[in-house]
Amino acid sequence: MLSDQRIWYAVSSIITRINSAVVKHGTENLAWRIGGPQGSGINRIARLFARACAAQGMEVICRREYHSNIMGRHSYNDVVISAQALQCHRESTDILVTFDAETLCRHVHSLKPWGFALYADADGDVGLGRLPYLDQRLRDDLNAALSAAGLPETTQGLLEMAEQRGVRTVCIPYQALLERLADQLGMVKKAVSATQNMLAVAISAALIGMPEQALLAALEQTFLGKEHIVRMNREAVAIAYNHAQQLQPHVFRISLHGQASPRLLLDGTQSVALGKLAAGMGFQSYYPISPATDESTFLEARAEVRSTRGETCGPLVLQVEDELAAINMASGAALTGARSATATSGPGFSLMAEGLGWAGMNEVPLVITLYQRGGPSTGMPTRTDQGDLLFALHAGHGEFPRIILASGDVASCFYDAAQAFDYAERYQTPVIQMLDKALTSTLQTVPVFDTAAVTIDRGAVLASSEQQPQAVERFALTASGISPRPLLGQPGTWYWSTGVEHSEWGQVSEDPVLREQMMEKRAHKLALAAAEIPLSEKLEIHGDEDAAFTIFTWGSNKGAVLDALQQLSDRGIRARAVVLRLLWPFPADAVQALLQSASPSVMVECNYSAELNSLFVQQARRGCDHLVLKYSGRPISAEALLPQLVSIQAGDAGYRNVLRNAYE
Amino acid sequence: MGDDTLKTTLSAKHYQADQINDWCAGCGDHGILRALEKAMAKLELARDQTAVFGGIGCSGKTPYYLNVGGVHTLHGRVLSFAAGAKLANPALNVIAIGGDGDGLSIGAGHFVNSGRRNLDLLYILFNNGVYGLTKGQAAPTLRIGEKTRSMPRCVIQQHMNPIALAVISGYTWVARGYAYDVPALTDLVVAAMQHRGIAFLEVLQPCPKYNDLHTKDWYGDRLYKLSDDGYQALIAAETDAASVQQIYNEALARAAQWGELVPTGLFLQDLSKPDFRSQLAGLQPGIARRPPCQCVVTDDSGRTQIDLEPLFETLRIAADSSQT
Numbered sequence A: 001m002l003s004d005q006r007i008w009y010a011v012s013s014i015i016t017r018i019n020s021a022v023v024k025h026g027t028e029n030l031a032w033r034i035g036g037p038q039g040s041g042i043n044r045i046a047r048l049f050a051r052a053c054a055a056q057g058m059e060v061i062c063r064r065e066y067h068s069n070i071m072g073r074h075s076y077n078d079v080v081i082s083a084q085a086l087q088c089h090r091e092s093t094d095i096l097v098t099f100d101a102e103t104l105c106r107h108v109h110s111l112k113p114w115g116f117a118l119y120a121d122a123d124g125d126v127g128l129g130r131l132p133y134l135d136q137r138l139r140d141d142l143n144a145a146l147s148a149a150g151l152p153e154t155t156q157g158l159l160e161m162a163e164q165r166g167v168r169t170v171c172i173p174y175q176a177l178l179e180r181l182a183d184q185l186g187m188v189k190k191a192v193s194a195t196q197n198m199l200a201v202a203i204s205a206a207l208i209g210m211p212e213q214a215l216l217a218a219l220e221q222t223f224l225g226k227e228h229i230v231r232m233n234r235e236a237v238a239i240a241y242n243h244a245q246q247l248q249p250h251v252f253r254i255s256l257h258g259q260a261s262p263r264l265l266l267d268g269t270q271s272v273a274l275g276k277l278a279a280g281m282g283f284q285s286y287y288p289i290s291p292a293t294d295e296s297t298f299l300e301a302r303a304e305v306r307s308t309r310g311e312t313c314g315p316l317v318l319q320v321e322d323e324l325a326a327i328n329m330a331s332g333a334a335l336t337g338a339r340s341a342t343a344t345s346g347p348g349f350s351l352m353a354e355g356l357g358w359a360g361m362n363e364v365p366l367v368i369t370l371y372q373r374g375g376p377s378t379g380m381p382t383r384t385d386q387g388d389l390l391f392a393l394h395a396g397h398g399e400f401p402r403i404i405l406a407s408g409d410v411a412s413c414f415y416d417a418a419q420a421f422d423y424a425e426r427y428q429t430p431v432i433q434m435l436d437k438a439l440t441s442t443l444q445t446v447p448v449f450d451t452a453a454v455t456i457d458r459g460a461v462l463a464s465s466e467q468q469p470q471a472v473e474r475f476a477l478t479a480s481g482i483s484p485r486p487l488l489g490q491p492g493t494w495y496w497s498t499g500v501e502h503s504e505w506g507q508v509s510e511d512p513v514l515r516e517q518m519m520e521k522r523a524h525k526l527a528l529a530a531a532e533i534p535l536s537e538k539l540e541i542h543g544d545e546d547a548a549f550t551i552f553t554w555g556s557n558k559g560a561v562l563d564a565l566q567q568l569s570d571r572g573i574r575a576r577a578v579v580l581r582l583l584w585p586f587p588a589d590a591v592q593a594l595l596q597s598a599s600p601s602v603m604v605e606c607n608y609s610a611e612l613n614s615l616f617v618q619q620a621r622r623g624c625d626h627l628v629l630k631y632s633g634r635p636i637s638a639e640a641l642l643p644q645l646v647s648i649q650a651g652d653a654g655y656r657n658v659l660r661n662a663y664e
Numbered sequence B: 001m002g003d004d005t006l007k008t009t010l011s012a013k014h015y016q017a018d019q020i021n022d023w024c025a026g027c028g029d030h031g032i033l034r035a036l037e038k039a040m041a042k043l044e045l046a047r048d049q050t051a052v053f054g055g056i057g058c059s060g061k062t063p064y065y066l067n068v069g070g071v072h073t074l075h076g077r078v079l080s081f082a083a084g085a086k087l088a089n090p091a092l093n094v095i096a097i098g099g100d101g102d103g104l105s106i107g108a109g110h111f112v113n114s115g116r117r118n119l120d121l122l123y124i125l126f127n128n129g130v131y132g133l134t135k136g137q138a139a140p141t142l143r144i145g146e147k148t149r150s151m152p153r154c155v156i157q158q159h160m161n162p163i164a165l166a167v168i169s170g171y172t173w174v175a176r177g178y179a180y181d182v183p184a185l186t187d188l189v190v191a192a193m194q195h196r197g198i199a200f201l202e203v204l205q206p207c208p209k210y211n212d213l214h215t216k217d218w219y220g221d222r223l224y225k226l227s228d229d230g231y232q233a234l235i236a237a238e239t240d241a242a243s244v245q246q247i248y249n250e251a252l253a254r255a256a257q258w259g260e261l262v263p264t265g266l267f268l269q270d271l272s273k274p275d276f277r278s279q280l281a282g283l284q285p286g287i288a289r290r291p292p293c294q295c296v297v298t299d300d301s302g303r304t305q306i307d308l309e310p311l312f313e314t315l316r317i318a319a320d321s322s323q324t
């Protein structure tokens, strides 16, 4: 019977529940969530599921939440599936896949009333007090809710509470299924227990009608070359699909369009890495730090790239002793003409401040990819935040030009990373590409990148000479502020360069007039960048351009804002969204003009103090009428944003609005 | 090291930059600079293919005075900048220079880790016992209980031994020279530049301005040459582990000598360890053919010619054939 149901309908795009009337709940997507202890392969299995969905022609966007811990603490992944392109994760969920009691406790509240919770038979009646990693605050909240409802302080109580809301709970006998698997493979149960996550995923996949074949294909791709693992999991999938037949009354069938065009499934760090490769990056030095490391290790594993002519031209990607070495080595490499970068996060970037100033003073084209995470200090290494904007803008002592651009989605990470090198070389100054953890771990289907769109501008490079080698001016004073750049090792020339204030020749000089000229020269480059960079590279305007209701944002909130904008429009509310890309030099004129025609204006940021808004006040002499902020370490979603925007538009909201979700 | 472009006969004078030198008269730094010029001339280093990096301190100013690429970096970070340039353009002859405060205090992490990398460059540490440029505070080379005239109190921390630290950190060529013995120092610089791998050269550098303990007179006849003592520093490529260990032990024993006798010359040359480039070439042979400074490839209209298709392939979601 089920085999007949394993069809992905390609007509409507709603979710139906087989055994009842069609439930249409407004959104045209399905949110699937899996959680479990870290070290149990949650992330990998979620990626596998996402891949299977994408291969079925759907768009997916996945979010990952995890602790700074290796084994045991809770982590979860969301996969939102839709026929249409997706821009934002969801905080609520339709299907919750669990195999430990803690996940059940943390997420059962996020289920929609029509949703399903899969849980292990062993977890059906566990006292909340027995879960060591459940935060005390959450335990207290849950217990209070349970006792108010007259329910026991156990998972059973929580399941009952969910059922009262309409949630379907599906008990899975994982241990019995593992025993069957062990029997079939002639192995001991312990040896197959790692497939529990596969059992969980496969049962949920069967319930939404995903063809077994699709899951198997994704399995093979995920564990390419690991025959033993593939074989074990293959059997697990078969057992799971078989078991799912008994759960027939629960079947969700999701019917979505097939999408024929090829796409990439990747996350923000991978997108940045590919952008850097496209730009011909030659050198990247790094020191491991969450959430930046994944980019560098991805690059390390794939550094042997080739040109279309077959020449190898991969970058040298090197793990070094600390972030001081990372930024300064990259500067040293840049002096020779290599396109050079480093990637880091808050604590590492703090250490880089002095090196950043050196690059500014020496006019070094250097790219720094800054993955923001929760601060201050060690903060929340694996949680998102946008609290480093003003720091990135001011890091380093003294005054020197820098360019800061923020990427708003997985696809633009690629193009921005590539273009960062152009800005760096054109204006001979450090460029900071800012991302945040949310973007880092957003796994998404995107159109295949268009490398033909990546053009390279190396800026003014000193012409090589055939003459007898001679010293040349590194810091020649020019009208534009840009001196043609000689390279270390360039035949025919040598030059001096120094972090001390210097003459055109790069020799120490503290002459007051020369000092002014050099300060002006460096500053001039920033003014030039502000004038030359087209508006389209500074900010994006979405939605109804003539609308007064204006929502400003930057970084990964872009997805939530655009999604909410669409929903506002569906409700007949006219609005526009302005997503800033170039944060420095600040596009003051454009922002000022937009603010003038904005009413009400809203700033959406993932930080406490509304850093971009304070930049508005400083640079455009006016801040927004309302702030919508979130600083819990979790990203903003359209679901949470929309009601705030609606109440702002209706005049019901105050100045400062903080988004909160106790269950993320 | 490196092929000269447009080779001509260059004398030491050709390597002198036309710059005012602001070191104190009588400073050991002058002797080191002379030795560098002479060594460069002996090696006929192409000036456009050579770069000297300096840290911050009196010592760090050296690049200003040499007629080759000169990069004055940050306090303690000179090795990082120098390594970045060498990694990105391996044809470059690279010398990193810094003081004992620069290399052993604020930059100690780079000192140690640069040994681990065994990259083909020369690091020269000017040991004057003090922080010259900040007016004579104790450097990590000064011993417990010592007090120069520039210090308000004596040192109450133990000293660091740069030679021993270099030996155990993996430097594959380790030597000590003396700033006032320019001919011997010149020979050491030449030998260091000819070594394939990272070379560490400590130079005993009197600072007549602030260090009244380790003066020309103090060094006087304490200094002796290891080679005069029949000392054997070389570890050939195929040396057995026990013999390697013996030479390391001997090098450390000599490094510990300080007082009545102070050894100079080569403590260790270890040819048994692979250098960085050969390690890298094993992993990423393409880098050897095309260094990082040449990775940008475009067509006539400036479009990138890097082929990302193979990478896209691993991330691509193909339209599924099982779909009906």
Ligand SMILES: Cc1ncc(C[n+]2csc(CCOP(=O)(O)OP(=O)(O)O)c2C)c(N)n1
Residues within 6 Å of the ligand: B056, B057, B058, B059, B060, B075, B098, B099, B100, B101, B102, B103, B126, B128, B130, B131, B132, B133, B134, B139
């Ligand atoms: C980060 C930082 N801290 C402190 C200083 C101040 N400073 C300049 S030179 C120097 C010490 C120099 O001593 P050393 O490295 O031994 O060089 P020398 O002058 O003796 O050759 C210090 C501490 C600095 N430039 N940068």
Ligand code: SF4
Residues within 6 Å of the ligand: B022, B023, B024, B026, B027, B028, B029, B058, B059, B128, B132, B133, B206, B207, B208, B209, B210
């Ligand atoms: S202070 Fe000492 S080290 Fe510095 S220049 Fe004068 S004598 Fe030389």
Ligand SMILES: [Mg+2]
Residues within 6 Å of the ligand: B057, B099, B100, B101, B126, B127, B128, B129, B130, B131, B132, B139
């Ligand atoms: Mg010193």
